[in-house]
């Protein structure tokens with residue numbers, strides 16, 4: 001089939017996620033046909049540097065034969081069996097053990113899901129179950145953050161703080177409330193980063209007191225907000241949040257779906273910030289996106305209670321711990337480990353990106369350039385001195401994103417915030433290419 005045939009069928013039959021259906025227009029979709037390393041290729045033969053690792057997930061890069069082999073072997077051996085009741089299979093057991101080894105010391109159990117959204121649905125059910133077993137069923141409230149992203153299922157979007165999703169999704173799951181996000185450039189520039197970080201943590205305490213400390217089950221947050229715009233919190237934020245949670249005995253859920261598996265230069269974002277979460281939903285980089293798999297890493301406090309006193313937990317998915325997905329995830333972790341990918345992000349690639357990325361801060365359109373490990377953002381502004389944005393109707397971010405694509409680079413726009421999250425296997429030369437293509441797109445946007 002030719003490109004146009006695909007585009008026609010696509011328009012006729014395919015409802016894309018998070019897409020204005022009419023926007024496909026005459027031009028149609030770009031058909032991505034294959035990929036290798038950090039590059040994707042379209043049906044017209046264009047080679048494009050994938051600055052987003054797919055959707056923040058292809059941590060190991062494209063074209064890894066070892067992952068293909070792991071999937072093939074497992075498909076031949078046992079393509080499917082479930083983990084319900086008293087059965088399981090080697091890939092699920094080995095992956096649970098490996099994840100427990102990699103996770104912080106107090107985490108030794110894993111509940112498998114098919115995606116990050118399912119992991120967050122699981123989290124919600126698990127914490128409410130935990131407090132019920134503890135004899136405190138009134139501890140129901142979950143505090144989350146505006147503009148946080150925790151998935152697209154009803155529970156995921158309710159936990160998330162994306163207003164447009166709430167507006168379209170019908171009533172959200174009750175018992176979830178949202179406080180401010182630690183987005184200094186967007187919401188706190190009238191004070192120092194340090195004061196703003198503390199103020200956001202104080203908002204958490206105020207919300208706990210307003211709801212009643214004995215009514216709050218948990219606080220959920222991404223260590224660095226990804227889909228909201230690669231929002232790296234001020235250094236003062238997490239230490240202050242930790243203190244508040246300890247003071248009121250509230251569970252911490254660190255959503256590691258993006259930050260996990262090396263993105264910030266540690267196996268988990270929580271490690272970077274010295275957090276001790278009770279639960280960590282994971283997905284994406286767990287299999288480098290080669291097959292869909294997610295999980296909740298469950299800390300001892302919750303796991304012991306569920307195991308000792310919980311009886312049957314009426315929850316699970318047909319594909320919880322799918323053998324082929326688990327085998328691929330296991331191989332992916334082995335490769336991340338043996339190739340020292342996470343350490344390289346921390347010691348070489350993250351610092352190199354930070355240095356090159358900061359050069360873009362001098363561009364007339366950039367109000368702030370920030371990065372941590374291999375996640376980064378540029379704030380596009382109309383006036384550098386005041387940080388004033390362009391008129392919304394101009395969609396400067398979308399324009400810049402499209403210009404990037406034209407010049408062979410995938411960057412994502414979140415409003416007028418341009419985001420990158422490339423494969424962790426990117427080289428310094430490829431980082432140079434990414435930065436120069438981003439600069440070119442900014443020049444054209446101006």
Ligand code: PLP
Nearest residue numbers: 115116117149150151255257258
């Ligand atoms: N949590 C976070 C932090 C995410 O970024 C995402 C997806 O982008 C999810 C959860 C949902 O994961 P999935 O799309 O696999 O359901």
